[in-house]
Amino acid sequence: MASDASGSRRSDDLAPKAAFYNDPKIRGYFYQAVVVLLLAWGIWSIVSNTIENLQTRNIAQGFGFLDVTAGFDLSVALIDYPKNATYGRAILVGIVNTLVVAVIGIFFATLLGFIIGVARLSKNFVIQRLATGYVETIRNLPLLLQLFFWYFGVLSFLPNPRDSLKPMGEAIFINNRGFFVPEIVLAPGIAQGMLIAAAIAVAAAVLVRNWAKRRQDLTGKPFPVGLTAAGLVLGLPLLVFVVSGAAIQLVYPVKGAFNVTGARVVPEFIALLLALTSYTAAFIAEIVRAGIMAVSHGQTEAARSLGLSPSHTLRLVVIPQAMRVIIPPLTSQYLNLTKNSSLAVAVGYPDLVYIGGTVLNQTGQSVEVVAIWMLIYLTISVATSAFMNWYNRRVAIVER
Amino acid sequence: MSDTSVDPNRAFVRAEMLTARPAPGLTVGPIAWMRENLASSPGNFLLTLVGILILYKLIPPVIEFAFIKATWTGTNGADCRIAGFGACWPYVVDYLDEFAYGRYPFAERWRVNTVFVLFFALMVPLMIPKLPHKGWNALAFFGIFPVVAFFLLVGSPTLGLPIVETRNWGGLLVTLVVAVTGIVASLPMGILLALGRRSKMPIIRLLSVVYIEVWRGVPLITVLFMANTMLPLFVHEGQSIDNLLRALIGVAFFSAAYMAEVVRGGLQAIPKGQYEGAMALGLSYWKMMLLIILPQALKLVIPGIVNTFIGLFKDTTLVAIVGLFDLLGMIQATRANPVWAAPTTMLTGYLVAAIVYFTFCYGMSRYSQYMERRLATGHKR
Numbered sequence: 001m002a003s004d005a006s007g008s009r010r011s012d013d014l015a016p017k018a019a020f021y022n023d024p025k026i027r028g029y030f031y032q033a034v035v036v037l038l039l040a041w042g043i044w045s046i047v048s049n050t051i052e053n054l055q056t057r058n059i060a061q062g063f064g065f066l067d068v069t070a071g072f073d074l075s076v077a078l079i080d081y082p083k084n085a086t087y088g089r090a091i092l093v094g095i096v097n098t099l100v101v102a103v104i105g106i107f108f109a110t111l112l113g114f115i116i117g118v119a120r121l122s123k124n125f126v127i128q129r130l131a132t133g134y135v136e137t138i139r140n141l142p143l144l145l146q147l148f149f150w151y152f153g154v155l156s157f158l159p160n161p162r163d164s165l166k167p168m169g170e171a172i173f174i175n176n177r178g179f180f181v182p183e184i185v186l187a188p189g190i191a192q193g194m195l196i197a198a199a200i201a202v203a204a205a206v207l208v209r210n211w212a213k214r215r216q217d218l219t220g221k222p223f224p225v226g227l228t229a230a231g232l233v234l235g236l237p238l239l240v241f242v243v244s245g246a247a248i249q250l251v252y253p254v255k256g257a258f259n260v261t262g263a264r265v266v267p268e269f270i271a272l273l274l275a276l277t278s279y280t281a282a283f284i285a286e287i288v289r290a291g292i293m294a295v296s297h298g299q300t301e302a303a304r305s306l307g308l309s310p311s312h313t314l315r316l317v318v319i320p321q322a323m324r325v326i327i328p329p330l331t332s333q334y335l336n337l338t339k340n341s342s343l344a345v346a347v348g349y350p351d352l353v354y355i356g357g358t359v360l361n362q363t364g365q366s367v368e369v370v371a372i373w374m375l376i377y378l379t380i381s382v383a384t385s386a387f388m389n390w391y392n393r394r395v396a397i398v399e400r
Numbered sequence: 401m402s403d404t405s406v407d408p409n410r411a412f413v414r415a416e417m418l419t420a421r422p423a424p425g426l427t428v429g430p431i432a433w434m435r436e437n438l439a440s441s442p443g444n445f446l447l448t449l450v451g452i453l454i455l456y457k458l459i460p461p462v463i464e465f466a467f468i469k470a471t472w473t474g475t476n477g478a479d480c481r482i483a484g485f486g487a488c489w490p491y492v493v494d495y496l497d498e499f500a501y502g503r504y505p506f507a508e509r510w511r512v513n514t515v516f517v518l519f520f521a522l523m524v525p526l527m528i529p530k531l532p533h534k535g536w537n538a539l540a541f542f543g544i545f546p547v548v549a550f551f552l553l554v555g556s557p558t559l560g561l562p563i564v565e566t567r568n569w570g571g572l573l574v575t576l577v578v579a580v581t582g583i584v585a586s587l588p589m590g591i592l593l594a595l596g597r598r599s600k601m602p603i604i605r606l607l608s609v610v611y612i613e614v615w616r617g618v619p620l621i622t623v624l625f626m627a628n629t630m631l632p633l634f635v636h637e638g639q640s641i642d643n644l645l646r647a648l649i650g651v652a653f654f655s656a657a658y659m660a661e662v663v664r665g666g667l668q669a670i671p672k673g674q675y676e677g678a679m680a681l682g683l684s685y686w687k688m689m690l691l692i693i694l695p696q697a698l699k700l701v702i703p704g705i706v707n708t709f710i711g712l713f714k715d716t717t718l719v720a721i722v723g724l725f726d727l728l729g730m731i732q733a734t735r736a737n738p739v740w741a742a743p744t745t746m747l748t749g750y751l752v753a754a755i756v757y758f759t760f761c762y763g764m765s766r767y768s769q770y771m772e773r774r775l776a777t778g779h780k781r
Contacts, residue, residue: 028600028601031601031604032601032602032603032604035603035604035607036603039607046634049633049634049635049636049637050630050633050634052637053632053633053637054633056637122447123437123440123444124437124438124444124447124448124451125437125438125448126438126447126448126451126452126455127447127448127450127451129451130451130454130455136762137758139761140710140714140757140758140761140762140765141714141754141757141758141761142714142715142716142717142728142757143714143717144717144718144720144721144728145717145728145750145753145754145757148728148732148746148750149747149750149754152732152735152746152750153746153747153750156746157743335617339618339619339620340619342619342621342622343621343718343721345621345721346720346721353619353621353622353625357625360625360629366625366626366629366630366633367630367633370622370625370626370629370630373618373622373625374614374617374618374622377617377618377619377622378614378617378618381616381617382617
């Protein structure tokens with residue numbers, strides 16, 4: 001303690017003291033104080049103006065409108081949306097619809113993106129050029145244009161219900177009111193049983209994997225973990241299904257005089273899904289290509305000279321290293337897809353932004369609606385990044 | 401060590417080299433190329449067939465649509481139904497002015513043309529590295545041109561130019577105004593935010609991080625809706641903010657956050673020695689940044705910056721959703737006109753839009769690749 005104090009005193013004595021206004025620390029405090037004051041003044045003037053404007057325009061404030069009955073109908077509602085539902089309920093439907101299109105879009109975009117990314121590295125000239133052409137074209141066109149193309153260009157040529165397309169006999173009807181598919185109705189209880197079976201299967205697969213890893217570490221004998229896990233996860237629910245009497249019923253769509261009734265997938269959803277999938281797939285393809293190219297050829301050669309088979313080389317050496325490069329940008333593409341799903345408002349698929357916009361128009365409470373939008377999208381962003389960061393930590397390189 | 405002199409006991413010694421024989425016919429030339437790249441194995445050959453099938457399904461219908469079955473002359477939609485399923489080009493000719501200017505008054509369109517000509521006349525020499533006077537050129541483009549363009553487009557009664565309300569603007573004009581404003585505004589804002597995020601002052605760092613993460617976490621549409629509905633509430637009663645200006649503010653704030661992250665990547669890639677060297681020379685913070693760090697950092701992230709520009713250019717289409725008529729919005733608006741109602745009208749319009757957007761975006765990406773090669777001064781190993 002004492003020596004510290006004397007030491008600092010000594011350096012004070014030696015160094016010529018700079019003027020206080022040249023001290024970077026004091027300057028830092030000063031700049032920050034100025035920024036905070038300016039910001040506070042800006043926020044205060046915005047808030048006071050907004051309150052004043054809202055009062056003169058007779059617009060209510062607060063989130064009370066969420067309990068008011070919404071007067072509009074929705075073409076897609078995957079959760080219960082009764083006639084007298086509230087605005088809050090409508091927004092909840094919007095959140096579910098956004099998540100549904102985002103999750104399905106992410107699935108297909110990943111699939112298509114990996115295929116095209118690998119195709120861009122193909123030794124086959126035609127395939128490689130096709131994939132390059134796809135990526136270059138799609139990436140240089142606005143997503144909204146592609147969405148319009150699918151919705152107003154392609155899907156508008158679907159026939160009316162009377163002349164529905166029937167690609168699979170009387171099971172599926174395709175017309176300009178949507179895709180009508182058979183509804184799967186399970187006897188009560190079976191779905192829950194299958195879910196429980198699936199959960200048990202996942203737990204068993206984890207146990208098998210741990211056991212197999214221990215055995216391989218001890219004895220060197222490999223065990224087909226992937227196949228076993230797939231068999232368990234698919235097999236156990238199927239077993240429950242068969243044992244419980246296979247009480248499944250397919251309710252086929254019925255074609256009436258003017259319309260088709262049955263489980264309907266609206267064309268807005270199809271168009272949005274097509275646009276989001278094809279657009280994001282082009283970006284994912286580039287990420288996958290960069291990821292695979294980042295694994296040096298020496299890695300493959302070393303793996304082969306160790307005696308690993310080509311499939312083991314790919315599975316144990318190339319893919320794990322490529323994934324490290326792929327995961328972070330892939331995450332931001334997933335987030336982009338989720339955010340881009342808000343273009344639904346342009347074709348009328350009732351997602352969060354569409355329903356929020358309707359609520360905004362009816363109530364005029366723009367501040368609250370925008371706050372809800374931002375809160376929900378930020379939550380989705382944070383949740384997705386958290387999950388992908390967790391996954392990224394698992395695959396990240398372990399350095400000594 | 402080795403004895404190179406010829407052993408006299410040897411019966412035969414070749415004195416000169418044989419001339420090389422040509423490689424076997426199957427390993428060179430187009431045949432070999434095809435064998436290697438199209439059919440090196442049965443699987444590869446199958447892939448070639450699949451590829452050719454896809455091309456066959458893709459290319460002929462597009463050519464048929466755009467040229468063979470297309471209608472070239474006509475006055476309304478009915479004329480476009482006759483030739484079959486082909487493009488309706490007279491519709492594009494009829495609407496060409498709207499696609500370029502929107503509803504800008506006919507008598508005043510020379511002003512838009514002047515702005516377009518000025519824009520390209522100033523930008524092209526700026527982009528060609530060999531041409532001299534870059535400083536004056538940049539000053540003219542970034543300093544003088546925006547002012548001239550503003551007065552020409554908006555109008556000024558004192559200069560004898562009638563005011564043209566922005567609700568009459570449309571087409572490519574709006575697309576370029578939104579894109580250029582967004583690009584010009586987002587770069588300096590993004591640089592400031594990136595510097596703020598790497599600042600040692602905790603409050604400034606926190607504010608920058610919050611700003612960047614919030615804007616990057618929400619979709620542009622919500623930002624545009626917000627700008628459209630909330631900005632009028634933020635100003636004093638009686639004042640109003642122009643519709644186009646609202647969208648411009650929203651786009652600029654939004655893209656600044658993305659630009660900030662790109663610039664931050666460049667700042668992080670600069671070795672610490674550069675900062676220390678600059679400080680050891682006694683440069684102030686701003687001199688260090690402007691003279692030493694930013695020139696190197698920005699050069700490193702040119703591809704990222706251009707990608708952000710391309711993204712921004714594509715995103716300008718979203719202003720159509722909040723009621724502005726950019727190129728795509730204008731094309732979409734023609735759906736309401738019954739005169740040109742034909743099955744292929746909209747597809748023709750989308751084809752035009754696709755060509756325009758592709759030209760701009762592809763051009764930008766090519767130019768960035770060119771600049772990247774030119775500016776590569778030994779940072780790559």
